[in-house]
Amino acid sequence: MREHGLSSSINSGTEFLSGNASIQGVELCSTVEAMLSLETAIRITGDASLADRLEAITYNSLPAALANNIKAHQYYTLPNNVISINGGHGFNQDYANATLPGPNSGFPCCRYNFHMGWPKFIQNSWAATSDGGLALLTYGPTAVNAMAGGTQVQITEDTSYPFEEEVRLRISVSNSVTMPLVARIPGWCTNATVSVNGQTQSGVASGNFFRMTRTWTNGDLVVISLPMPIQTPSGPSSSVAIYRGPILYSLPAGENWTVRTPDPFGLGFDEFEVRPTTSWNYALQLDPANPSASLTPSRLTTPPNPFDPAQPSVSLSASAKQLPGWTIGWLGTQSFEPPVSPVTSTNSLLAVTLLPFGSQHLRVSWLPYLGVPSPTTRSFMENFDSTWSQRWTVFGGNWSARNSTLSTVPASANGVKALAMATAFTNFTYEADVLVGSLGNAGLIFRVTKPDIGADAYCGYYAGINSQNSRLEFGYANNSWHQITNVPMTIAANTFYHLKVQALGSRLRVFVTDT
The missing domain is CATH 2.60.40 (Immunoglobulin-like)
Structure with a gap:
Protein backbone atom coordinates (compact mmCIF):
# COMPACT_ATOMS: atom_id res chain seq x y z
CA MET A 1 0.00 0.00 0.00
CA ARG A 2 2.85 2.40 0.75
CA GLU A 3 4.01 2.41 -2.89
CA HIS A 4 0.96 1.08 -4.72
CA GLY A 5 -2.03 2.25 -2.67
CA LEU A 6 -5.13 3.51 -4.47
CA SER A 7 -7.72 5.92 -3.10
CA SER A 8 -10.10 3.03 -2.34
CA SER A 9 -7.66 1.49 0.21
CA ILE A 10 -6.49 -1.38 -1.99
CA ASN A 11 -3.22 -1.74 -3.87
CA SER A 12 -3.07 -1.25 -7.63
CA GLY A 13 -2.82 -4.26 -9.90
CA THR A 14 -3.20 -4.06 -13.69
CA GLU A 15 -2.43 -6.95 -13.26
CA PHE A 16 1.03 -6.35 -11.80
CA LEU A 17 1.65 -3.91 -8.96
CA SER A 18 1.60 -0.62 -10.83
CA GLY A 19 2.08 2.35 -8.49
CA ASN A 20 -0.36 4.85 -7.03
CA ALA A 21 -1.24 6.91 -10.11
CA SER A 22 -4.84 8.08 -10.36
CA ILE A 23 -5.23 6.29 -13.71
CA GLN A 24 -4.00 2.91 -12.51
CA GLY A 25 -6.56 0.41 -11.32
CA VAL A 26 -7.25 -2.86 -9.59
CA GLU A 27 -8.81 -6.04 -10.90
CA LEU A 28 -12.20 -7.04 -9.50
CA CYS A 29 -10.86 -10.51 -8.64
CA SER A 30 -8.16 -8.82 -6.56
CA THR A 31 -10.84 -6.88 -4.69
CA VAL A 32 -12.89 -9.88 -3.58
CA GLU A 33 -9.79 -11.98 -2.88
CA ALA A 34 -8.26 -9.18 -0.79
CA MET A 35 -11.54 -9.04 1.14
CA LEU A 36 -11.47 -12.77 1.88
CA SER A 37 -7.79 -12.64 2.85
CA LEU A 38 -8.48 -9.80 5.29
CA GLU A 39 -11.54 -11.57 6.69
CA THR A 40 -9.37 -14.59 7.43
CA ALA A 41 -6.47 -12.55 8.83
CA ILE A 42 -8.73 -10.63 11.23
CA ARG A 43 -10.07 -13.84 12.74
CA ILE A 44 -6.53 -15.17 13.20
CA THR A 45 -4.76 -12.03 14.46
CA GLY A 46 -7.50 -9.96 16.09
CA ASP A 47 -5.97 -6.88 14.45
CA ALA A 48 -8.70 -4.23 14.33
CA SER A 49 -6.86 -2.16 11.70
CA LEU A 50 -7.31 -4.97 9.19
CA ALA A 51 -11.07 -4.67 9.64
CA ASP A 52 -10.86 -0.92 8.96
CA ARG A 53 -9.19 -1.65 5.65
CA LEU A 54 -11.63 -4.47 4.89
CA GLU A 55 -14.59 -2.13 5.28
CA ALA A 56 -12.96 0.52 3.09
CA ILE A 57 -12.37 -1.99 0.28
CA THR A 58 -15.81 -3.58 0.65
CA TYR A 59 -17.80 -0.35 0.72
CA ASN A 60 -15.83 1.33 -2.08
CA SER A 61 -13.91 -0.91 -4.49
CA LEU A 62 -16.49 -3.69 -4.65
CA PRO A 63 -19.64 -1.70 -5.51
CA ALA A 64 -17.65 0.60 -7.82
CA ALA A 65 -16.83 -2.38 -10.02
CA LEU A 66 -20.44 -3.51 -10.43
CA ALA A 67 -23.36 -2.14 -12.40
CA ASN A 68 -26.42 -1.23 -10.36
CA ASN A 69 -28.33 -4.32 -11.56
CA ILE A 70 -25.27 -6.63 -11.24
CA LYS A 71 -25.63 -7.55 -14.92
CA ALA A 72 -22.31 -5.91 -15.74
CA HIS A 73 -18.97 -5.53 -14.04
CA GLN A 74 -15.70 -3.85 -14.96
CA TYR A 75 -12.42 -5.70 -14.87
CA TYR A 76 -10.31 -2.74 -13.68
CA THR A 77 -11.56 -0.06 -11.28
CA LEU A 78 -9.64 3.23 -11.55
CA PRO A 79 -9.55 5.98 -8.89
CA ASN A 80 -10.07 8.62 -11.60
CA ASN A 81 -12.29 7.08 -14.25
CA VAL A 82 -13.71 9.87 -16.40
CA ILE A 83 -14.42 7.93 -19.60
CA SER A 84 -14.99 4.24 -20.39
CA ILE A 85 -14.51 3.52 -24.07
CA ASN A 86 -12.99 0.60 -25.91
CA GLY A 87 -9.23 0.99 -26.26
CA GLY A 88 -5.91 0.35 -24.56
CA HIS A 89 -4.70 2.03 -21.37
CA GLY A 90 -1.04 1.03 -21.60
CA PHE A 91 -1.31 -1.31 -18.62
CA ASN A 92 1.11 -4.21 -18.27
CA GLN A 93 -1.85 -6.54 -18.74
CA ASP A 94 -4.04 -4.53 -21.07
CA TYR A 95 -7.51 -5.31 -22.38
CA ALA A 96 -9.34 -2.91 -24.67
CA ASN A 97 -12.62 -3.38 -22.77
CA ALA A 98 -11.14 -3.60 -19.25
CA THR A 99 -12.99 -0.51 -17.95
CA LEU A 100 -16.21 -1.13 -19.86
CA PRO A 101 -19.15 -2.39 -17.80
CA GLY A 102 -20.28 -5.68 -19.27
CA PRO A 103 -20.39 -9.44 -18.69
CA ASN A 104 -17.07 -10.00 -20.51
CA SER A 105 -15.02 -7.06 -19.25
CA GLY A 106 -11.30 -7.85 -19.48
CA PHE A 107 -10.45 -11.49 -18.83
CA PRO A 108 -13.48 -13.68 -17.96
CA CYS A 109 -12.30 -14.67 -14.45
CA CYS A 110 -14.02 -11.83 -12.58
CA ARG A 111 -17.54 -12.64 -13.70
CA TYR A 112 -17.29 -15.97 -11.88
CA ASN A 113 -15.27 -14.81 -8.90
CA PHE A 114 -16.91 -11.56 -7.77
CA HIS A 115 -20.06 -13.27 -6.46
CA MET A 116 -18.30 -14.31 -3.26
CA GLY A 117 -17.62 -10.70 -2.26
CA TRP A 118 -20.77 -9.70 -0.38
CA PRO A 119 -21.74 -13.17 1.01
CA LYS A 120 -18.26 -13.84 2.42
CA PHE A 121 -18.14 -10.35 3.93
CA ILE A 122 -21.43 -10.93 5.77
CA GLN A 123 -20.44 -14.47 6.75
CA ASN A 124 -17.23 -13.20 8.34
CA LEU A 226 -19.31 6.02 15.67
CA PRO A 227 -18.97 9.72 14.73
CA MET A 228 -17.41 9.89 11.28
CA PRO A 229 -14.72 12.54 10.80
CA ILE A 230 -13.72 13.73 7.34
CA GLN A 231 -10.20 12.60 6.46
CA THR A 232 -8.02 13.60 3.50
CA PRO A 233 -5.21 11.12 2.77
CA SER A 234 -2.71 12.48 0.26
CA GLY A 235 -2.18 10.91 -3.14
CA PRO A 236 -0.45 11.46 -6.49
CA SER A 237 0.50 15.06 -7.30
CA SER A 238 -0.46 15.97 -3.70
CA SER A 239 -4.12 15.40 -4.54
CA VAL A 240 -6.43 14.23 -1.77
CA ALA A 241 -8.99 11.50 -1.28
CA ILE A 242 -12.07 12.42 0.77
CA TYR A 243 -13.15 9.89 3.39
CA ARG A 244 -15.94 10.17 5.91
CA GLY A 245 -15.81 7.07 8.05
CA PRO A 246 -15.23 4.10 5.74
CA ILE A 247 -16.84 5.79 2.71
CA LEU A 248 -14.68 7.31 -0.01
CA TYR A 249 -16.34 10.24 -1.78
CA SER A 250 -15.78 11.20 -5.39
CA LEU A 251 -16.81 13.92 -7.79
CA PRO A 252 -19.24 12.31 -10.23
CA ALA A 253 -19.56 13.09 -13.92
CA GLY A 254 -22.80 12.81 -15.83
CA GLU A 255 -22.91 9.48 -17.66
CA ASN A 256 -24.12 8.54 -21.14
CA TRP A 257 -24.31 4.75 -21.44
CA THR A 258 -24.40 3.32 -24.97
CA VAL A 259 -24.54 -0.37 -25.84
CA ARG A 260 -21.36 -1.52 -27.57
CA THR A 261 -22.06 -5.27 -27.58
CA PRO A 262 -25.68 -6.32 -27.06
CA ASP A 263 -26.59 -9.48 -25.18
CA PRO A 264 -27.40 -12.03 -27.93
CA PHE A 265 -30.03 -13.60 -25.68
CA GLY A 266 -31.77 -10.32 -24.89
CA LEU A 267 -31.47 -10.75 -21.12
CA GLY A 268 -29.85 -7.39 -20.43
CA PHE A 269 -26.26 -8.59 -20.13
CA ASP A 270 -25.00 -5.92 -22.52
CA GLU A 271 -21.55 -4.37 -22.76
CA PHE A 272 -21.52 -0.57 -22.54
CA GLU A 273 -19.31 2.38 -23.29
CA VAL A 274 -19.77 5.31 -20.90
CA ARG A 275 -18.95 8.90 -21.84
CA PRO A 276 -19.09 11.98 -19.62
CA THR A 277 -21.89 14.48 -20.16
CA THR A 278 -20.69 17.02 -17.58
CA SER A 279 -17.35 18.50 -16.57
CA TRP A 280 -15.20 16.50 -14.17
CA ASN A 281 -11.98 18.58 -14.06
CA TYR A 282 -12.42 20.55 -10.83
CA ALA A 283 -10.22 21.54 -7.90
CA LEU A 284 -11.87 21.72 -4.49
CA GLN A 285 -11.85 24.72 -2.20
CA LEU A 286 -10.38 22.83 0.71
CA ASP A 287 -7.88 22.97 3.53
CA PRO A 288 -6.71 19.34 3.84
CA ALA A 289 -5.82 19.98 7.50
CA ASN A 290 -9.38 21.16 8.26
CA PRO A 291 -11.65 19.59 5.64
CA SER A 292 -14.85 19.85 7.70
CA ALA A 293 -14.72 23.64 7.30
CA SER A 294 -15.32 23.25 3.55
CA LEU A 295 -17.34 20.04 3.25
CA THR A 296 -20.90 19.65 4.52
CA PRO A 297 -22.28 16.11 4.91
CA SER A 298 -25.90 15.19 4.24
CA ARG A 299 -27.60 11.90 4.96
CA LEU A 300 -30.29 11.05 2.44
CA THR A 301 -32.83 8.23 2.34
CA THR A 302 -31.05 4.91 1.92
CA PRO A 303 -32.66 2.97 -0.96
CA PRO A 304 -32.85 -0.86 -1.13
CA ASN A 305 -29.58 -0.76 -3.07
CA PRO A 306 -27.57 1.76 -1.03
CA PHE A 307 -25.14 2.26 -3.94
CA ASP A 308 -27.85 3.12 -6.46
CA PRO A 309 -26.38 6.01 -8.52
CA ALA A 310 -29.86 7.48 -8.99
CA GLN A 311 -30.55 7.59 -5.24
CA PRO A 312 -27.38 8.36 -3.27
CA SER A 313 -27.47 7.47 0.42
CA VAL A 314 -25.13 10.28 1.53
CA SER A 315 -23.38 13.27 0.00
CA LEU A 316 -20.88 16.01 0.74
CA SER A 317 -21.46 19.57 -0.43
CA ALA A 318 -18.36 21.45 -1.55
CA SER A 319 -17.15 24.36 -3.67
CA ALA A 320 -14.74 24.02 -6.58
CA LYS A 321 -13.27 25.72 -9.63
CA GLN A 322 -12.87 24.13 -13.03
CA LEU A 323 -9.35 23.46 -14.38
CA PRO A 324 -9.61 23.70 -18.20
CA GLY A 325 -6.03 22.49 -18.68
CA TRP A 326 -6.78 19.14 -17.05
CA THR A 327 -8.09 17.01 -19.89
CA ILE A 328 -8.38 13.52 -21.32
CA GLY A 329 -4.90 12.03 -21.87
CA TRP A 330 -3.03 11.08 -25.03
CA LEU A 331 -4.64 7.65 -25.33
CA GLY A 332 -8.17 9.03 -25.11
CA THR A 333 -9.18 6.30 -22.65
CA GLN A 334 -8.24 8.06 -19.40
CA SER A 335 -7.49 11.49 -17.98
CA PHE A 336 -4.11 13.03 -17.39
CA GLU A 337 -2.91 12.97 -13.80
CA PRO A 338 -4.40 15.77 -11.67
CA PRO A 339 -2.30 18.96 -11.60
CA VAL A 340 -0.09 19.34 -8.56
CA SER A 341 -1.89 20.76 -5.53
CA PRO A 342 -2.37 23.40 -4.40
CA VAL A 343 -3.43 24.80 -7.76
CA THR A 344 -4.92 28.09 -8.96
CA SER A 345 -7.82 28.73 -11.32
CA THR A 346 -9.33 31.91 -12.73
CA ASN A 347 -12.70 30.24 -13.17
CA SER A 348 -15.69 30.99 -10.97
CA LEU A 349 -16.26 29.13 -7.73
CA LEU A 350 -19.13 26.67 -8.14
CA ALA A 351 -21.11 24.40 -5.84
CA VAL A 352 -20.42 20.70 -6.39
CA THR A 353 -21.65 17.52 -4.73
CA LEU A 354 -19.44 14.58 -3.81
CA LEU A 355 -21.05 11.14 -3.75
CA PRO A 356 -19.91 7.68 -2.62
CA PHE A 357 -17.21 6.22 -4.86
CA GLY A 358 -19.08 2.93 -5.02
CA SER A 359 -22.21 4.48 -6.52
CA GLN A 360 -20.54 6.07 -9.55
CA HIS A 361 -18.95 4.70 -12.70
CA LEU A 362 -17.44 7.96 -13.98
CA ARG A 363 -15.79 9.78 -11.10
CA VAL A 364 -12.72 11.56 -9.75
CA SER A 365 -11.53 10.41 -6.32
CA TRP A 366 -7.95 11.77 -6.28
CA LEU A 367 -8.94 15.43 -6.23
CA PRO A 368 -6.72 18.52 -6.54
CA TYR A 369 -7.41 21.45 -4.25
CA LEU A 370 -7.14 25.22 -4.63
CA GLY A 371 -4.41 27.35 -3.14
CA VAL A 372 -1.12 29.06 -3.88
CA PRO A 373 1.12 26.71 -5.89
CA SER A 374 4.39 25.88 -4.16
CA PRO A 375 6.47 23.67 -6.47
CA THR A 376 10.09 22.81 -5.76
CA THR A 377 12.12 25.32 -7.78
CA ARG A 378 15.56 25.55 -6.16
CA SER A 379 16.91 22.08 -5.45
CA PHE A 380 15.69 18.51 -5.32
CA MET A 381 17.52 15.42 -4.12
CA GLU A 382 16.15 11.90 -3.93
CA ASN A 383 17.59 8.86 -2.16
CA PHE A 384 14.54 6.65 -2.80
CA ASP A 385 13.81 5.86 0.81
CA SER A 386 10.57 4.29 2.05
CA THR A 387 8.63 7.52 1.37
CA TRP A 388 9.71 7.97 -2.26
CA SER A 389 6.22 7.35 -3.68
CA GLN A 390 4.95 10.47 -1.89
CA ARG A 391 7.14 12.54 -4.24
CA TRP A 392 7.04 10.50 -7.43
CA THR A 393 4.26 9.33 -9.74
CA VAL A 394 4.88 6.35 -11.98
CA PHE A 395 3.37 5.88 -15.43
CA GLY A 396 3.19 2.21 -16.28
CA GLY A 397 5.57 -0.51 -15.19
CA ASN A 398 6.16 -2.30 -11.91
CA TRP A 399 8.41 -0.01 -9.87
CA SER A 400 10.08 -0.50 -6.52
CA ALA A 401 12.72 1.34 -4.49
CA ARG A 402 15.30 -0.77 -2.69
CA ASN A 403 18.79 0.10 -1.47
CA SER A 404 18.43 3.73 -2.62
CA THR A 405 17.70 2.59 -6.18
CA LEU A 406 14.46 2.96 -8.13
CA SER A 407 13.92 0.20 -10.68
CA THR A 408 11.25 -1.42 -12.79
CA VAL A 409 11.15 -5.04 -13.86
CA PRO A 410 12.13 -5.98 -17.44
CA ALA A 411 8.64 -7.37 -18.08
CA SER A 412 7.10 -3.92 -17.64
CA ALA A 413 5.12 -2.47 -20.52
CA ASN A 414 7.08 -0.36 -23.01
CA GLY A 415 7.83 3.23 -22.18
CA VAL A 416 7.45 3.33 -18.41
CA LYS A 417 8.54 6.41 -16.51
CA ALA A 418 8.60 8.00 -13.07
CA LEU A 419 8.31 11.74 -12.45
CA ALA A 420 8.78 13.99 -9.45
CA MET A 421 5.61 15.91 -10.27
CA ALA A 422 5.99 18.78 -7.80
CA THR A 423 9.22 20.13 -9.32
CA ALA A 424 9.33 23.14 -11.65
CA PHE A 425 12.85 23.91 -12.82
CA THR A 426 13.80 26.10 -15.78
CA ASN A 427 17.60 26.24 -15.71
CA PHE A 428 19.25 23.40 -13.85
CA THR A 429 21.80 20.64 -13.54
CA TYR A 430 20.16 17.23 -13.32
CA GLU A 431 22.15 14.07 -12.66
CA ALA A 432 21.63 10.45 -11.68
CA ASP A 433 23.19 7.01 -11.98
CA VAL A 434 21.37 4.99 -14.65
CA LEU A 435 21.51 1.28 -15.47
CA VAL A 436 19.94 -0.52 -18.42
CA GLY A 437 19.77 -4.20 -19.30
CA SER A 438 20.68 -5.83 -22.59
CA LEU A 439 17.42 -4.72 -24.23
CA GLY A 440 15.82 -1.30 -24.52
CA ASN A 441 17.03 1.99 -23.10
CA ALA A 442 16.91 4.03 -19.90
CA GLY A 443 17.67 7.62 -19.00
CA LEU A 444 16.43 10.98 -17.77
CA ILE A 445 13.43 13.00 -18.91
CA PHE A 446 13.17 16.71 -18.15
CA ARG A 447 11.11 19.84 -18.81
CA VAL A 448 8.16 17.45 -18.92
CA THR A 449 4.49 18.34 -19.25
CA LYS A 450 1.42 16.21 -19.97
CA PRO A 451 2.88 12.85 -18.89
CA ASP A 452 0.74 9.79 -19.53
CA ILE A 453 1.21 6.03 -19.82
CA GLY A 454 3.12 5.15 -22.98
CA ALA A 455 6.63 5.29 -24.44
CA ASP A 456 6.46 8.83 -25.84
CA ALA A 457 3.29 9.98 -24.06
CA TYR A 458 4.64 13.27 -22.71
CA CYS A 459 5.99 16.61 -23.86
CA GLY A 460 9.65 17.02 -22.94
CA TYR A 461 13.24 15.94 -23.50
CA TYR A 462 14.97 12.59 -23.04
CA ALA A 463 18.66 11.73 -22.67
CA GLY A 464 19.57 8.11 -22.09
CA ILE A 465 21.73 5.10 -22.77
CA ASN A 466 21.06 2.11 -25.00
CA SER A 467 23.28 -0.95 -24.54
CA GLN A 468 21.55 -2.93 -27.28
CA ASN A 469 22.50 -0.35 -29.94
CA SER A 470 25.61 0.98 -28.13
CA ARG A 471 24.75 4.66 -28.09
CA LEU A 472 23.73 7.73 -26.15
CA GLU A 473 20.27 8.90 -27.26
CA PHE A 474 18.97 12.45 -27.11
CA GLY A 475 15.66 13.79 -28.37
CA TYR A 476 12.23 15.04 -27.42
CA ALA A 477 8.69 13.71 -27.32
CA ASN A 478 5.24 15.20 -27.83
CA ASN A 479 3.30 11.94 -27.95
CA SER A 480 5.74 10.82 -30.65
CA TRP A 481 9.51 10.53 -30.67
CA HIS A 482 11.79 13.11 -32.33
CA GLN A 483 15.49 12.31 -32.44
CA ILE A 484 17.92 15.19 -31.97
CA THR A 485 21.09 13.10 -32.06
CA ASN A 486 22.51 9.68 -31.26
CA VAL A 487 26.15 9.35 -30.22
CA PRO A 488 27.90 5.96 -30.67
CA MET A 489 29.20 4.82 -27.30
CA THR A 490 30.05 1.50 -25.70
CA ILE A 491 27.39 0.85 -23.07
CA ALA A 492 27.75 -2.29 -20.97
CA ALA A 493 24.45 -3.87 -19.96
CA ASN A 494 23.57 -3.96 -16.25
CA THR A 495 26.20 -1.34 -15.43
CA PHE A 496 25.56 2.04 -13.82
CA TYR A 497 26.52 5.15 -15.80
CA HIS A 498 26.44 8.67 -14.38
CA LEU A 499 24.20 10.85 -16.57
CA LYS A 500 24.15 14.63 -16.20
CA VAL A 501 22.06 17.22 -18.01
CA GLN A 502 22.81 20.94 -17.90
CA ALA A 503 20.03 23.21 -19.13
CA LEU A 504 20.46 26.96 -19.55
CA GLY A 505 17.74 28.49 -21.68
CA SER A 506 17.83 26.77 -25.07
CA ARG A 507 21.33 25.36 -24.47
CA LEU A 508 21.23 21.72 -23.37
CA ARG A 509 24.36 19.71 -22.55
CA VAL A 510 24.42 15.97 -21.80
CA PHE A 511 27.28 14.17 -20.05
CA VAL A 512 27.89 10.45 -19.58
CA THR A 513 30.32 9.73 -16.74
CA ASP A 514 31.43 13.40 -16.99
CA THR A 515 32.21 13.08 -20.72
Missing part, protein backbone atom coordinates in the same frame (compact mmCIF):
# COMPACT_ATOMS: atom_id res chain seq x y z
CA SER A 125 -18.61 -10.06 9.97
CA TRP A 126 -19.15 -12.02 13.20
CA ALA A 127 -16.80 -14.45 14.94
CA ALA A 128 -16.70 -16.56 18.09
CA THR A 129 -14.32 -15.53 20.85
CA SER A 130 -11.99 -18.02 22.51
CA ASP A 131 -13.90 -17.67 25.80
CA GLY A 132 -17.37 -18.50 24.51
CA GLY A 133 -18.60 -15.10 23.37
CA LEU A 134 -19.33 -13.31 20.11
CA ALA A 135 -17.32 -10.62 18.34
CA LEU A 136 -18.61 -8.08 15.82
CA LEU A 137 -15.71 -7.53 13.40
CA THR A 138 -17.25 -5.37 10.68
CA TYR A 139 -20.42 -3.32 10.66
CA GLY A 140 -23.52 -3.56 8.48
CA PRO A 141 -27.16 -4.67 8.80
CA THR A 142 -26.84 -8.32 9.86
CA ALA A 143 -28.30 -10.90 12.21
CA VAL A 144 -26.31 -13.68 13.87
CA ASN A 145 -27.62 -16.88 15.45
CA ALA A 146 -25.04 -18.83 17.41
CA MET A 147 -24.33 -20.83 20.53
CA ALA A 148 -22.62 -18.59 23.08
CA GLY A 149 -22.20 -19.17 26.80
CA GLY A 150 -23.89 -22.53 26.30
CA THR A 151 -27.11 -20.87 25.07
CA GLN A 152 -28.65 -20.13 21.69
CA VAL A 153 -28.25 -16.39 21.12
CA GLN A 154 -29.58 -14.14 18.38
CA ILE A 155 -28.21 -10.63 17.88
CA THR A 156 -29.84 -8.34 15.35
CA GLU A 157 -27.67 -5.51 14.05
CA ASP A 158 -29.98 -2.64 13.15
CA THR A 159 -28.12 0.03 11.19
CA SER A 160 -27.66 1.75 7.85
CA TYR A 161 -23.89 1.79 8.41
CA PRO A 162 -21.71 2.87 6.62
CA PHE A 163 -24.27 5.56 5.76
CA GLU A 164 -25.13 6.34 9.38
CA GLU A 165 -23.07 6.66 12.54
CA GLU A 166 -25.10 4.49 14.93
CA VAL A 167 -25.29 0.72 15.28
CA ARG A 168 -27.97 -0.90 17.46
CA LEU A 169 -27.52 -4.49 18.69
CA ARG A 170 -30.65 -6.21 20.03
CA ILE A 171 -30.17 -9.36 22.09
CA SER A 172 -32.66 -12.22 21.87
CA VAL A 173 -32.29 -15.15 24.29
CA SER A 174 -34.78 -17.54 25.88
CA ASN A 175 -32.80 -17.54 29.14
CA SER A 176 -30.22 -15.15 30.53
CA VAL A 177 -26.65 -15.91 29.48
CA THR A 178 -23.27 -14.74 30.74
CA MET A 179 -20.79 -14.18 27.94
CA PRO A 180 -18.51 -11.54 26.43
CA LEU A 181 -19.81 -9.44 23.55
CA VAL A 182 -16.98 -7.77 21.66
CA ALA A 183 -17.31 -4.88 19.19
CA ARG A 184 -14.64 -3.30 17.03
CA ILE A 185 -14.02 0.43 17.39
CA PRO A 186 -12.60 1.74 14.08
CA GLY A 187 -9.23 3.46 14.11
CA TRP A 188 -10.66 6.52 12.36
CA CYS A 189 -13.22 7.08 15.17
CA THR A 190 -11.63 8.91 18.09
CA ASN A 191 -14.80 9.66 20.08
CA ALA A 192 -16.89 6.50 19.88
CA THR A 193 -19.37 5.72 22.64
CA VAL A 194 -21.03 2.47 23.68
CA SER A 195 -24.11 2.13 25.87
CA VAL A 196 -25.90 -0.93 27.26
CA ASN A 197 -29.57 -0.37 28.04
CA GLY A 198 -28.89 3.36 28.14
CA GLN A 199 -25.84 3.13 30.43
CA THR A 200 -22.68 4.60 28.90
CA GLN A 201 -19.71 2.25 29.10
CA SER A 202 -16.16 3.31 29.95
CA GLY A 203 -12.87 2.28 28.37
CA VAL A 204 -13.90 2.64 24.72
CA ALA A 205 -10.77 3.24 22.60
CA SER A 206 -10.30 3.66 18.85
CA GLY A 207 -8.49 0.99 16.90
CA ASN A 208 -9.37 -1.74 19.40
CA PHE A 209 -12.02 -4.29 20.28
CA PHE A 210 -14.27 -3.26 23.17
CA ARG A 211 -15.35 -6.13 25.46
CA MET A 212 -18.64 -6.22 27.35
CA THR A 213 -18.75 -9.23 29.67
CA ARG A 214 -22.03 -9.44 31.56
CA THR A 215 -25.20 -11.42 32.01
CA TRP A 216 -27.43 -10.72 29.02
CA THR A 217 -31.19 -10.98 29.07
CA ASN A 218 -33.80 -10.94 26.35
CA GLY A 219 -34.34 -7.46 24.92
CA ASP A 220 -31.01 -5.97 25.99
CA LEU A 221 -29.91 -3.15 23.70
CA VAL A 222 -26.36 -2.11 22.88
CA VAL A 223 -25.93 1.20 21.04
CA ILE A 224 -22.60 1.94 19.40
CA SER A 225 -22.09 5.52 18.23
